[in-house]
Every structure is written in C-alpha cells, then in structure tokens.
Amino acid sequence: MRRILITGALGQIGSELVPALCVRYGAENVVATDVRMPTQALACAFEHLDCTHIREIQEIVRRFDVGQVYHLASLLSAVAEHKPQAAWDLNMGSLYRVLETARQNDCAVFSPSSIGAFGPSTPKDKTPQDTIQRPTTIYGVTKVAGELLADYYALRFGVDARGLRLPGLISHTAPPGGGTTDYAMDMFYQAIRYKQYTCFLQPDTRLDMMYMPDAIRAIIEVMAADPNGLKHRNSFNLTAMSFTPEELAAEITKHVPGFVIDYEVDPVRQAIADSWPRSLDDGAAREEWGWAEQYDLSAMTKDMLDNLRSKLKPIR
Numbered sequence: 001m002r003r004i005l006i007t008g009a010l011g012q013i014g015s016e017l018v019p020a021l022c023v024r025y026g027a028e029n030v031v032a033t034d035v036r037m038p039t040q041a042l043a044c045a046f047e048h049l050d051c052t053h054i055r056e057i058q059e060i061v062r063r064f065d066v067g068q069v070y071h072l073a074s075l076l077s078a079v080a081e082h083k084p085q086a087a088w089d090l091n092m093g094s095l096y097r098v099l100e101t102a103r104q105n106d107c108a109v110f111s112p113s114s115i116g117a118f119g120p121s122t123p124k125d126k127t128p129q130d131t132i133q134r135p136t137t138i139y140g141v142t143k144v145a146g147e148l149l150a151d152y153y154a155l156r157f158g159v160d161a162r163g164l165r166l167p168g169l170i171s172h173t174a175p176p177g178g179g180t181t182d183y184a185m186d187m188f189y190q191a192i193r194y195k196q197y198t199c200f201l202q203p204d205t206r207l208d209m210m211y212m213p214d215a216i217r218a219i220i221e222v223m224a225a226d227p228n229g230l231k232h233r234n235s236f237n238l239t240a241m242s243f244t245p246e247e248l249a250a251e252i253t254k255h256v257p258g259f260v261i262d263y264e265v266d267p268v269r270q271a272i273a274d275s276w277p278r279s280l281d282d283g284a285a286r287e288e289w290g291w292a293e294q295y296d297l298s299a300m301t302k303d304m305l306d307n308l309r310s311k312l313k314p315i316r
C-alpha cells in the first residue's frame, strides 16, 4: 500500500492519531512528521517537516510513496488570535502546499476544520451542515477558507480531500494546545491535582465537545468512507456532547467530592467562544458515512478520571 503521512504529528490530535493509524494500517505504512523533534521513539518512521515549505513536503511524499496525508499542523484559536499573521501563514499556507503536493502526487488529504468555522451570525443551536459561515476570528477565517480550498481541489483537480468540523477535544494523553475549548481538559487535570479549578470562560458558555477516542475513530472512518456515499466533503459537522463549564464541573464533582470551580474570565477567549455555536447538527455525517459517538458526558468523565488518576498524584 502507498504510505500515510501525518503532519503536526506531535500535536494534540497527532499524538493519538499516529498510534491508531499504526495499529490499523501497520507501522511500516505510516510516516509521522512535525516541525518539532519527538522526545521519545515512535512506533513508525519520523521525519522533520516544516510544511510551510512545499519542497520539503514534496520530497517526503515522493521518497516514502505517500498516498494519503492527514494534515494536522495548525495553530488553534486562542494562540491564533494572539498571532494572526502566523496563523494565516501556517493554517492556510501549509494547507495550500499540502493540497498542491497531493494534486501532483495523487494523494488523498484529510484536513480538520472546526466549530470555529462558524461565527456570530450562524444559527447557534443545532447548527445546520450548510449554513452561514462568517467567523470573526482569524482561526475561523482560515478554517472556512481551508474548507473552500479543499473542496476546490476536489472539484477542480479530483483530489480526494475530506474534512471534519471538530468540536473541542478532550484527552488524557496529549496536553492542550492553545484552544478556547481547552478549559475542559484543564478542569480534569486540576480536579485531580488540586480539587480546584479557575475557569477562563463564563459558567454558562455552552460548546460542542468530543472525547479523543471518538475523534480519532471519526477521522479514520471519514477517510475510509465509500466516496460514492459522500455528498459533502469539507467539512462535516461533528459532535458528541454539548456542555457548559458548570455542567462539566457538576459531573466531575460526582467522582471528585469537594471539587470547587471559580471563574476568572479571559475576555479574548470568552469572545471567541461566544462567536461559536452552542450545538451542531451532525446529521450529514451520520447519514453519509455512519458517524456515531461512543462517549457522552458521563462516560467521558468517568474514563478521563480513571485514566488521569493512574498517572497524576493529588497535590492537595
């Protein structure tokens, strides 16, 4: 088989997607790349790659005979808002170069979009698959433009480009990476360590979320889906649950008695969250390639705490 390349392989999604792809397709068929060097050995080959340089992407794609690229290198919403020029260069520049390399070498491409591809004028509840997309963050601008560019490469050049509008992701393996939804992961870590968490979003800020094992499965499933069944490509709405900080805190308190949450709102991240939907309608993903989540709020919370307890020590 032609090999699978992952960019941004050491990031939040990549560090769990790489092992999952190795299990499914064999480590000898997977090539992980990142602009950073790994601190521990990976199961598969690793190459240093700055994917804002097209020659570097082309060289690796040709040397390893790559047939599928999971392009994960990207700045998340909060970091992007602090560095908008860098966010445009990385998020759009690297996607363009990956799609162009894919066109030249006949590769399929997965690129993640986000709930950040929506904006304040989007319907906030049960946000439809096809609706208004006028984001007010640079992250969202790059996500909408990325969706359009990927669809353009599919339509114009026949590149098999597919994507998902991912919600906030929660993981006990990979550390948070500068997103607005990262409060949810932080809350778990601080609940175990200190039984206390100061949240940077208001208590009633409702956002879509997903446990990482569901997200990894969704990414692999959408890329394996029969192309004849797909009416949409870039990108599918996707969700597993939708909750507020105070609802997550109440769920954690069931397992961590005495857990206390307070709030110190960060205006930048609150404004980003307020511009996003409260809940998505992911009916197209369910109908077109059979998406179904396995973890709801209560199953995810129990599994997160079980896993974190085995690796973190309470400090207080």
Ligand code: AKB
Residues within 6 Å of the ligand: 076, 077, 078, 113, 114, 115, 116, 166, 167, 168, 169, 178, 179, 180, 181, 182
């Ligand atoms: C972020 O908060 O930036 C990401 C996302 C929802 O795209 N987790």
